[in-house]
Amino acid sequence: MSKNKSEYLINRHDNQYEVVIGLEVHAQVTSESKLFSTSATKFGAEPNTQVSLVDAAFPGMLPVINEYCVKQAIKTGIGLKAKINKRSVFDRKNYFYADLPQGYQISQFKDPIVGEGKVILDMPDGQKEVGIERLHLEQDAGKSIHDLDPKNTFVDLNRSGVALMEIVSKPDLRSPDEVNAYIKKLRSIMRYLGTCDGNMQEGSLRADVNVSVRKKGSKEFGTRCEIKNVNSIKFMQMAIEYEANRQVDLIEDGQTIDQETRLFDTKKNETRSMRSKEDAHDYRYFPDPDLLPLEVSDDFIENLKSEIPELPDEKKKRFIEKFKLSPYEANILVSDIETSNYFENVIKKSDVKLATNWIIGELFAALNEKNLEITESPISAGNLSKLINLIKDGTISGKIAKTVFEQMMEGDKDPQKIVEEKGLKQESDPKALEALIDKVIDDNRDKATEYKSGKVKLFGFFVGQVMKVSGGKANPQLVNEILKKKL
Amino acid sequence: MSDVTKQSLSELVKNIKSKKLSSSEVTKAFVERSEKSKELNAYITEDYANALNKAKKFDEKPNLDLKLPGIPMAVKDLFCTRDLRTTAGSKILNNFVPTYESTVTQNIWNEGAILMGKLNCDEFAMGSSNETSFFGNVQNPIDKNLVPGGSSGGSSSAVAAQLTPITIGTDTGGSIRQPASFTGTVGLKPTYGSCSRYGIVAFASSLDQAGPMAQNVKDCALLQEVISTYDEKDSTSIDFKRNEYSKELTKDIKGKKIGIPKEYRVDGMPKEIEDLWKKGIEYAKDCGAEIIDISLPHTNYALPTYYIVAPAEASSNLARYDGVKYGFRAEGKNLIDMYEKTRSEGFGAEVQRRIMIGTYVLSSGYYDAYYLKAQKVRKLIKNDFDDAYKKVDAILTPSTPSSAFKIGEKTNDPVSMYLNDIFTVPVNLAGLPGISIPAGHDAKGYPLGLQIIGKAFDEQNILNIAYAMEEKINFKNNITDWWIK
Numbered sequence: 001m002s003k004n005k006s007e008y009l010i011n012r013h014d015n016q017y018e019v020v021i022g023l024e025v026h027a028q029v030t031s032e033s034k035l036f037s038t039s040a041t042k043f044g045a046e047p048n049t050q051v052s053l054v055d056a057a058f059p060g061m062l063p064v065i066n067e068y069c070v071k072q073a074i075k076t077g078i079g080l081k082a083k084i085n086k087r088s089v090f091d092r093k094n095y096f097y098a099d100l101p102q103g104y105q106i107s108q109f110k111d112p113i114v115g116e117g118k119v120i121l122d123m124p125d126g127q128k129e130v131g132i133e134r135l136h137l138e139q140d141a142g143k144s145i146h147d148l149d150p151k152n153t154f155v156d157l158n159r160s161g162v163a164l165m166e167i168v169s170k171p172d173l174r175s176p177d178e179v180n181a182y183i184k185k186l187r188s189i190m191r192y193l194g195t196c197d198g199n200m201q202e203g204s205l206r207a208d209v210n211v212s213v214r215k216k217g218s219k220e221f222g223t224r225c226e227i228k229n230v231n232s233i234k235f236m237q238m239a240i241e242y243e244a245n246r247q248v249d250l251i252e253d254g255q256t257i258d259q260e261t262r263l264f265d266t267k268k269n270e271t272r273s274m275r276s277k278e279d280a281h282d283y284r285y286f287p288d289p290d291l292l293p294l295e296v297s298d299d300f301i302e303n304l305k306s307e308i309p310e311l312p313d314e315k316k317k318r319f320i321e322k323f324k325l326s327p328y329e330a331n332i333l334v335s336d337i338e339t340s341n342y343f344e345n346v347i348k349k350s351d352v353k354l355a356t357n358w359i360i361g362e363l364f365a366a367l368n369e370k371n372l373e374i375t376e377s378p379i380s381a382g383n384l385s386k387l388i389n390l391i392k393d394g395t396i397s398g399k400i401a402k403t404v405f406e407q408m409m410e411g412d413k414d415p416q417k418i419v420e421e422k423g424l425k426q427e428s429d430p431k432a433l434e435a436l437i438d439k440v441i442d443d444n445r446d447k448a449t450e451y452k453s454g455k456v457k458l459f460g461f462f463v464g465q466v467m468k469v470s471g472g473k474a475n476p477q478l479v480n481e482i483l484k485k486k487l
Numbered sequence: 488m489s490d491v492t493k494q495s496l497s498e499l500v501k502n503i504k505s506k507k508l509s510s511s512e513v514t515k516a517f518v519e520r521s522e523k524s525k526e527l528n529a530y531i532t533e534d535y536a537n538a539l540n541k542a543k544k545f546d547e548k549p550n551l552d553l554k555l556p557g558i559p560m561a562v563k564d565l566f567c568t569r570d571l572r573t574t575a576g577s578k579i580l581n582n583f584v585p586t587y588e589s590t591v592t593q594n595i596w597n598e599g600a601i602l603m604g605k606l607n608c609d610e611f612a613m614g615s616s617n618e619t620s621f622f623g624n625v626q627n628p629i630d631k632n633l634v635p636g637g638s639s640g641g642s643s644s645a646v647a648a649q650l651t652p653i654t655i656g657t658d659t660g661g662s663i664r665q666p667a668s669f670t671g672t673v674g675l676k677p678t679y680g681s682c683s684r685y686g687i688v689a690f691a692s693s694l695d696q697a698g699p700m701a702q703n704v705k706d707c708a709l710l711q712e713v714i715s716t717y718d719e720k721d722s723t724s725i726d727f728k729r730n731e732y733s734k735e736l737t738k739d740i741k742g743k744k745i746g747i748p749k750e751y752r753v754d755g756m757p758k759e760i761e762d763l764w765k766k767g768i769e770y771a772k773d774c775g776a777e778i779i780d781i782s783l784p785h786t787n788y789a790l791p792t793y794y795i796v797a798p799a800e801a802s803s804n805l806a807r808y809d810g811v812k813y814g815f816r817a818e819g820k821n822l823i824d825m826y827e828k829t830r831s832e833g834f835g836a837e838v839q840r841r842i843m844i845g846t847y848v849l850s851s852g853y854y855d856a857y858y859l860k861a862q863k864v865r866k867l868i869k870n871d872f873d874d875a876y877k878k879v880d881a882i883l884t885p886s887t888p889s890s891a892f893k894i895g896e897k898t899n900d901p902v903s904m905y906l907n908d909i910f911t912v913p914v915n916l917a918g919l920p921g922i923s924i925p926a927g928h929d930a931k932g933y934p935l936g937l938q939i940i941g942k943a944f945d946e947q948n949i950l951n952i953a954y955a956m957e958e959k960i961n962f963k964n965n966i967t968d969w970w971i972k
Contacts, residue, residue, distance in 0.1 A: 053587060057807040059580065060567045060589060060686040062721050092803050094849070098822055103806020153822070155811070284849035286858060289692035289800050291722050 008175030009216060010244055012252045016216040019244040020224075021179055021209065022171035023236075025186060026164050027196040028140070028204040029072045035139050035163035036063030036106065043202045047145075047156035055161040057101035062290050065090075069163040070294065072195040073113050073137050074304050076165055079189045079311055080132050082117025084301050088136075090291045094284040099142035099155050107166075109285040112136035113294065119169075119189070120313055121181040122331050130182055131170030140164050165196065171210065171221065176237035183207070183233050184335065188312050192337045206231040211243045213251070222247065223257040227264050227271055239264040243271045315340055323352045332360055338374045345381035350388040358388060362402065366409050379408045387415040399472055400424050428475040430482065433466075436474065437482050440465045451487055459483065491516035492649040496558065496706035497733075499652055503549075503556050510549070510557025513652075514542035514601060517559045521603065521650040526970040527626045529635075529645040531564045532572045532605040541601045553599030554713055561651040563642045564605035565612055566592045566697070567686040571602065575688040576610040576620040576638075579808045579815045579833030589686025590721070591655060591697045591714045598713045603651060607641030610835045611805065612662055612690040614638050615907040616897065619837040624894050627670055628966050629933055633891045636666025642700050643670040647964060653701045653710055657687060659694045660793050661887075661911025664923035667700055668886035668936025671925040671964035673707045673953070674700045676911075678943045679918035680725030683718030689804040691797040692723070694915040704924065704954040709733035711946060730947045738955040741775030745939075745952070746879035750786035751910060753888060759929045760885045767883055767926055767937040767956070774955040779879050783871040788864045789913040794905060795848050795861035796916070801838075802845025808833065840901065869917040876942050881949055884910050886923040886936035910938060920946045924953045925962040932965060 010017040034041060037054040054061045077084050091109040114135035121128045142160035146153050167186065173179050187198035187205060198205050212224035227243060230236045242264075247257050261280070262271040287293075310318070312334040319330040333343045333356070346355045363384065367377060379387075387404060390396045396404065396419055404415050404424065419425055427433060440462060441448050451458040466479045491513055494502070502508040518535045538559055545557040567573045567585040574580045588596075596602070609619040617625040617640025625640040627633035628648035635644040639656030643666030646654050656663040658676035667674030675698045682697040689695060699710035712733050717726040747768060752761070768778055810816035810829030817832050819825030834842070848857035875882060888909055897904045914921040920943070923936040937956070941949035 056812055058585070058587070058813070059573070059575070059583065059688045059807070060585075060684070062685055064720060064722050094803050094806060096806065096809060096826055098809075098811050101807060101812055103809060104803055282851050284803070284846065284851070284854075286799060286803070286849055286854070289723075290689075 008177065010213065010248045012248055015252070017213045017244070017248045017251075018216045018218075019174060019240065020171050020212045020214060020221055021173035021240060022224075023169045023173065023179065023182065023210070024208040025167040025169075025183070026206050026208075027076075027167060027186075027190060027198070029069050029137075029163035029165055030195055030197055031066065031069050031072060031163055033066055033068075034161040035066055035069050035137060037161050039161065041162050045158055047154070047158060049158065051157040051160065055101065055157055057103070063106060063288070065291065065294065066163065069137060070113070070296070071304055072163075073135060073165050074296065074301060075193050075308060076167075076190060076195045077114030077117065077135055078305055078308050079193045079195070080114070080117035080119060080135065080167070082132055082135065083115035084296070085111065085113055085115055086296050086298070086301070087111065088113040088294045090137075090288045090294065091285045092288045095281050097141065097144075098153060099144045099157070099160065101142065101157060101160060105139050105141065106288055106291070107138035108136035111293075119182060119185050121178060121185055122327075123178065123181060128178065130172045130178075133168040133170050135165055135167045138164050138166055171212075176240050179209075179236055179240060180233050183236070185312070188335055188337070192309055192311050200232050203231060207236060209236055209239060211240055211247070212257075213244050213247045223259050225257065225259065225271070226261050228261055228274060230264050235264060235266055238269055239271055242269060246271065312340075323347070323356075325352075325356060329356050329360060336374070342374050342377070342381050346385045346388070348385065350385040351392050354388045354391060355385070358384065362405055366405075370409075378410070378412055379405070380412050383408060383412055383415060390415055390419060394426060394428055394475060395419065396424055396426050397472065397476060400426065424473065426475050427470055427473045428478055430478060433474060433478055433482055434486075436469055437466055437479070437486055440469060441486060448487060459487070462487065492520045492652075494652070495702050496653045496709060499558060500554070500556065500709075503558070504551045510542040510545040510559075510601065511539065513557065514538050514559040514603070517603060517649075517651060521561070521645075523971050524648055524650055527628060527644050527648055527650070528623050529606055529625055529641045529648065529650055530561065530604045531574055531576065531607050531620075531622045531641065534571055534602055534604045538601050538603045545599065545601065550599060554709065555595065555598040555600035558600045558652060559603045560595065560600045560653060561603040561606050561645055562592055562595075562654055563608050563639050563656045565608055565657050565688045566655065567688065568592055568602060568605065571605065573605065573688065574622070575612070576608045576622060577834065577838070578621040579829070580688070581621070581815055583814050585686070587686060590683035590716065590718045591687065594714050594716055595655070606639075606645050606651075606654060608656075609638035609640065609662075610838050611688065611801070612638035612657055612659055612695075613801070613837050613841055615661070615665060615904050616892070616894070617641065617666075618894065618898055619835055621835060626970060627891050628970065629670060629891065629964070631969060632894045633933070634669065634894050636669035636891060638662040639666045639674075639700065643667055643672055643674070646670070646672045646700050646702060647966065648970075653699065653706050655697055655710070655714060656700050657690075657695055657697050658911075658915065659690045659696075659797060660915050661908040663698045663700055664886050664911050664921055664936070664938055665907060667923040668925070668934065669891035671934030671962065672700060672702060673704055673922065673924050674698065675707050675711055675922045675946070675950070676914065676920060677711060677715060677946055678725075678920045679915075680723055681715045681729075681920070681944070681946065683716065683721040683724050685718055685720040691800040692804060693800060694793075694797055696915070704922075704950060704957045705733060705736060707922070708736050708950045708954075711950070715946075725944075727944050732947055732950055735947055736954050737951050738774070738958060740952050740955045743776045743881065743948070743952060744779050744879040745771050745776045746779050746781035746875050746882040748781050748783040748786065748875070748882060748884060750783050751884045753909060756885075756888050757929070760888060760935065763927045763935045763937065764883075764885050770926075770956045770959040771883060771952070773959050774952075776952070781875045781879060781882070783868075783875060783913070785864065785867045785871050786913055789868055789916055790905060790909055792861045792864045792868065793908070793912040793916060794844070795857050796865060798841040798845035799849050799858050800845070802842045802849065805834075805838070805842055837901070865916050868913055872913075872917045872919060872940075880942070881945075881952055882940040884938045884940065886910060886938040890929040890931065890933035890935055914938075914940050919943055920949055922949050922953050924957055924960070925964065926956075926960050927962070928965075934962070934964065
């Protein structure tokens with residue numbers, strides 16, 4: 001495998017293969033109730049406690065569209081810079097399964113609510129645009145539980161009818177790294193919008209991954225395989241790597257690739273055939289006669305546009321232009337809405353440069369160590385802001401600040417109080433410092449003589465000694481100035 | 488009063504309101520007659536004891552301001568009724584008891600009516616003779632071994648035999664109008680979107696519509712007034728201004744333009760149907776209407792279009808009956824085996840035939856040629872009516888191409904059975920209201936009906952025309968109570 005910049009290629013003999021990836025992401029719409037019923041959608045509820053007669057497909061029950069979910073889908077479309085279709089149609093996708101009570105899933109086939117859009121990825125060697133083919137609304141199915149009883153399967157319909165957005169990318173992705181960046185960016189945009197919480201552990205975000213390979217430089221796409229329902233970025237990357245290599249091996253071996261649906265076995269780290277194209281379901285899509293075509297007005301869309309918050313790309317631009325952050329710093333700070341909110345709260349009352357360094361450096365490291373999210377940070381934005389101000393106005397040195405920070409991490413204590421209680425305030429009184437420095441010079445007469453005779457490197461030694469004697473509290477700038485005079 | 492069951496709904500309402508009759512007296516009379524009429528097999532599920540109790544309760548504290556005060560009524564077994572078994576005429580729902588009430592029946596109970604039981608119908612409303620019901624054939628009170636029409640055959644039989652003063656059916660391709668025509672009663676299929684489909688076991692969602700079935704036009708208008716409401720629970724329900732149909736009913740139809748579509752003169756139509764139609768035209772003229780020849784050029788394609796659209800929707804609507812959640816389940820070796828056995832044993836032959844047709848026309852590779860083309864033709868059929876209504880206010884046709892036939896006569900010939908709906912199906916495809924009124928008898932003395940088709944939401948107009956013509960026709964049903972020993 002070669003890496004030319006971030007180019008991901010698979011080498012076999014004298015051939016180089018490029019990997020072509022497209023994703024169908026299933027994102028659960030953040031909504032109190034389901035797409036076509038009023039049942040709750042809370043995660044982790046007791047089985048079959050969030051099921052209405054509609055969700056369980058009782059005779060004569062009819063779906064009624066949840067307007068909030070429609071708004072969420074349109075907002076997501078706006079966030080993806082996509083075309084919003086004023087008229088879309090719900091279709092029935094027919095198939096039999098025990099956890100699909102209606103015997104069909106209500107989805108959008110020919111006329112989705114959102115059309116073409118794009119997502120910008122920040123890759124190490126520059127930006128990359130990934131095309132969005134479409135976004136449509138559909139119902140989730142229930143859950144079959146096969147391992148509770150040796151003979152029977154249990155069905156939990158809590159998820160049945162929950163609203164999903166299927167976001168289909170164009171086959172624009174070329175490496176596992178790009179897939180990682182794409183999913184993270186998509187997740188970030190939806191979390192900014194509040195349209196999907198992006199929680200992969202709870203299944204709020206999962207993807208079908210389409211993988212094909214072709215010789216580098218070829219314009220034709222290879223035959224693709226679809227890896228179904230992968231629920232973590234790590235697994236997506238592993239599955240792509242395995243699948244791409246499998247396909248290259250087949251081609252090198254003179255064989256052809258069958259278009260098929262495959263499953264990723266996370267234990268064995270391999271993909272396995274699930275069904276071939278010939279066995280593919282005939283879903284018999286047709287417009288759901290229980291629902292009229294979904295029509296939204298320009299006003300409806302414009303109103304939603306006015307509700308769209310500043311999104312990561314725009315925020316990043318602003319951070320760079322207004323706060324003079326580097327693109328690297330800005331990327332980190334905007335990657336997640338919670339982080340950028342935290343950052344913006346800190347800099348309301350404190351220095352941007354220091355805040356950036358402290359958040360990206362100390363805070364992230366400390367949170368990482370404790371395995372905490374920014375929302376769980378023991379240090380509130382307000383108190384971090386105070387700490388930064390104590391550094392900025394010279395009350396404490398950067399070094400002392402780290403000690404204070406550590407104590408703040410133990411509980412959200414006011415840094416001012418820590419400094420006062422522990423007597424950590426920086427010594428900036430010139431008279432007191434002079435006395436200290438005089439003593440240090442006195443104690444190190446020989447070194448002072450050496451310094452004066454030209455061994456200027458010893459200056460650092462004296463600074464160190466002063467800091468040590470002061471217990472780290474001496475104002476380093478003043479120490480420098482006075483020492484220069486005294487020596 | 489011994490002749491309680493002979494009274495029309497309007498008379499019963501009047502007599503209860505004026506306290507000449509109690510709800511208990513009325514209910515008892517209809518229950519007794521129903522019990523004596525088991526041979527008609529009009530009921531699938533009887534709920535007489537509850538009905539009598541409810542009547543008693545009503546009489547203790549009668550609310551006489553209601554539109555159907557203490558009126559007993561049996562309804563087609565396609566309407567889900569809370570705590571009372573609802574089968575849709577199928578084995579697969581043989582044991583199904585809903586915990587909820589359809590909007591249409593709820594509207595009826597809200598106006599004071601009392602449920603007596605559930606009436607027989609073709610399985611999932613798929614049939615034109617009530618012979619596909621898992622619960623057996625229904626006898627037409629007109630004559631022994633005569634079909635009552637379908638799919639609302641239990642309803643038409645029960646109204647004609649006066650087992651219920653009035654009832655409701657559903658009409659997907661003629662299932663109210665054809666049985667009304669076969670039994671000498673009145674049946675209205677309202678505009679699509681007029682009556683909520685919530686809680687009605689679905690056959691073909693884009694065509695299904697509930698409607699009233701009665702002894703006369705006035706009763707029909709009153710019941711339509713009660714059942715037609717806008718319902719947020721049905722996304723295809725339409726929020727339009729609904730008339731008080733019975734109050735606004737008038738026989739003054741002077742100057743109304745009534746269209747006669749030439750395409751309804753089909754090959755092989757019996758002369759007596761042709762004559763009936765001519766008579767109908769004369770009655771309409773007598774009422775002061777103006778008769779105008781019109782053309783509905785795509786009429787010929789209505790039946791094939793219907794037999795693509797309806798089975799397609801049905802094949803999907805009936806997928807939920809899989810033995811997993813409710814209803815009949817056959818044991819199987821695994822999930823697929825259970826599905827196959829449940830659906831093979833649970834559904835009857837006609838339902839299976841339509842599921843297969845529907846599955847076929849939606850299959851990839853056939854979708855464009857069948858389903859999509861049918862949708863296009865459906866649009867053309869609707870356009871035909873739109874064009875016609877630029878010239879006329881309503882359209883007059885026969886309701887059916889023949890009178891009622893014998894039980895078993897057409898069971899082995901589905902196509903000839905389907906042809907029965909030739910005059911009614913276009914109305915469903917176009918989503919329009921249509922009413923069938925009894926207009927005469929054939930040589931055998933069996934009733935024949937005329938259909939009046941209206942513009943969308945114009946139920947009042949066709950009710951008025953029917954009301955005016957009803958008086959001129961002065962139809963009398965010859966019911967001899969032959970089944971009562």
